[in-house]
Amino acid sequence: EQSLLLIMTLPGIPVVYYGTEQGFTVQRASMFKAGFGSGGRDRFDENAPLYKSIRAMSDLRRSNKVFTRGVPEILKDNPAGAGVFAYRMRYGKEQALVLFNTADSESLMDNLDTGLPSGASWRAAFSLTPFPETLTVGTNGRLSAALPARSGVVLLPGPRVPRRSGAGAAPRIDALPEFAEGDVLEAAGRAAGASAFKLVLDGDLSRAVPVTPEAGGRWRARVPIGGLVDESVPHELTAWSERDAAASPARRFRVRKVWRPALTARDPVGDDTGGTGGLRYPSDPGWGDNHQCDIEKVMVSRAGGALRIEVRMRGMTRGWGPINGFDRTALTVFLEMPGRSGGLRVMPKQNGELPSGMNWHYRLRAHGWSNVLSSLEGAGPDDEGRAVTPGAELETDFDSRTVKITIPAASLGYPETLSGAKLYLNTWDYAEGYRPLAPESGPMIFGGGKPGDTKVMDETAVLTLP
Numbered sequence: 092e093q094s095l096l097l098i099m100t101l102p103g104i105p106v107v108y109y110g111t112e113q114g115f116t117v118q119r120a121s122m123f124k125a126g127f128g129s130g131g132r133d134r135f136d137e138n139a140p141l142y143k144s145i146r147a148m149s150d151l152r153r154s155n156k157v158f159t160r161g162v163p164e165i166l167k168d169n170p171a172g173a174g175v176f177a178y179r180m181r182y183g184k185e186q187a188l189v190l191f192n193t194a195d196s197e198s199l200m201d202n203l204d205t206g207l208p209s210g211a212s213w214r215a216a217f218s219l220t221p222f223p224e225t226l227t228v229g230t231n232g233r234l235s236a237a238l239p240a241r242s243g244v245v246l247l248p249g250p251r252v253p254r255r256s257g258a259g260a261a262p263r264i265d266a267l268p269e270f271a272e273g274d275v276l277e278a279a280g281r282a283a284g285a286s287a288f289k290l291v292l293d294g295d296l297s298r299a300v301p302v303t304p305e306a307g308g309r310w311r312a313r314v315p316i317g318g319l320v321d322e323s324v325p326h327e328l329t330a331w332s333e334r335d336a337a338a339s340p341a342r343r344f345r346v347r348k349v350w351r352p353a354l355t356a357r358d359p360v361g362d363d364t365g366g367t368g369g370l371r372y373p374s375d376p377g378w379g380d381n382h383q384c385d386i387e388k389v390m391v392s393r394a395g396g397a398l399r400i401e402v403r404m405r406g407m408t409r410g411w412g413p414i415n416g417f418d419r420t421a422l423t424v425f426l427e428m429p430g431r432s433g434g435l436r437v438m439p440k441q442n443g444e445l446p447s448g449m450n451w452h453y454r455l456r457a458h459g460w461s462n463v464l465s466s467l468e469g470a471g472p473d474d475e476g477r478a479v480t481p482g483a484e485l486e487t488d489f490d491s492r493t494v495k496i497t498i499p500a501a502s503l504g505y506p507e508t509l510s511g512a513k514l515y516l517n518t519w520d521y522a523e524g525y526r527p528l529a530p531e532s533g534p535m536i537f538g539g540g541k542p543g544d545t546k547v548m549d550e551t552a553v554l555t556l557p
Contacts, residue, residue: 413459
């Protein structure tokens, strides 16, 4: 038997990859109408959007040696996540700027050092998305602009452009603390002319905070930072005047979360046998007697509206080199938010329902190669629901057999309180779906049950946060 692995269409050339136990085979339909699988028509379409983009990029590359002989110099990236990535290409006296926005929403590219004087311009020689024909360099040779989602732009130097009358200076942000705590950052500053602007965190324009200064130009604002949990990541706050295409110098800070213990719950050792008490691990030697699906202890902490869950397992393996630090087990976490209506009892793809009348609003599935936080929107017996961003952060301490899960407040809708939230965890294993269950164990099949039985090896009680 052959299982369809991937269908990929190149410009005019449909290609189908098949996977078998013996390896991979390729069936390729001819691009010409007389060839195999063509359906009697030519398929090399020079009007296809992808073909046109590739041709335009190829023509640009051949037209200027800066793209074939130039040396790249990275000018800007975003250590906090998806967003702006920009570099310069130089060859002799020629140069070009290449700008990307890797985010799914509009991002701010602020204060890019172009090396050109104020009033110079850059023209768009190529763009993957609609983009202004020219951008004008601002004060001190800096360039600021809003980049569309998932965009890519190539800029070449253009003619000098007179500075338009009435253009104002960028608003200013007062110094910020080195470390910010809590879910809100208090910011203040001054804006010349008292014109409205936006505060942009880590370049994300979709979550920008609008600000209207007072008559004298002073302003104060509160910026949500509940989605930030990693203390090692630097963040930037920028004031952006869209009217003047001007951005303030970025103010940098880090976050410091004060985690307060909420509860600790121990789970019986040796109960990793399912609800019937008769389930067994797969027979492959890699599982061995490690009991990696046996939960020993759960510790829950919170910092404002953020939640941290630490799970200590009886055993842990990493024989397959998992990127998340553990394998041969999947943790599934269900969370019911206090004071929220709705919710679901069904456990997607696990053939079961939550115990003790619990209803979940958020669900996390984490194993060696995935970490998926989802909401109940669209969820059901066979659907895990809509993915939530930002997602949870995962950290594994193999020596202590502990998995640490950190869920930002932004992922949970910035809850006012987590008191009364309910939590439930269970274990199984996952590989393109929760592994099968059968009467007899197989190398990668759990045994001791029927295919329609609930896929849970161990579970906690429903835990309620005080």
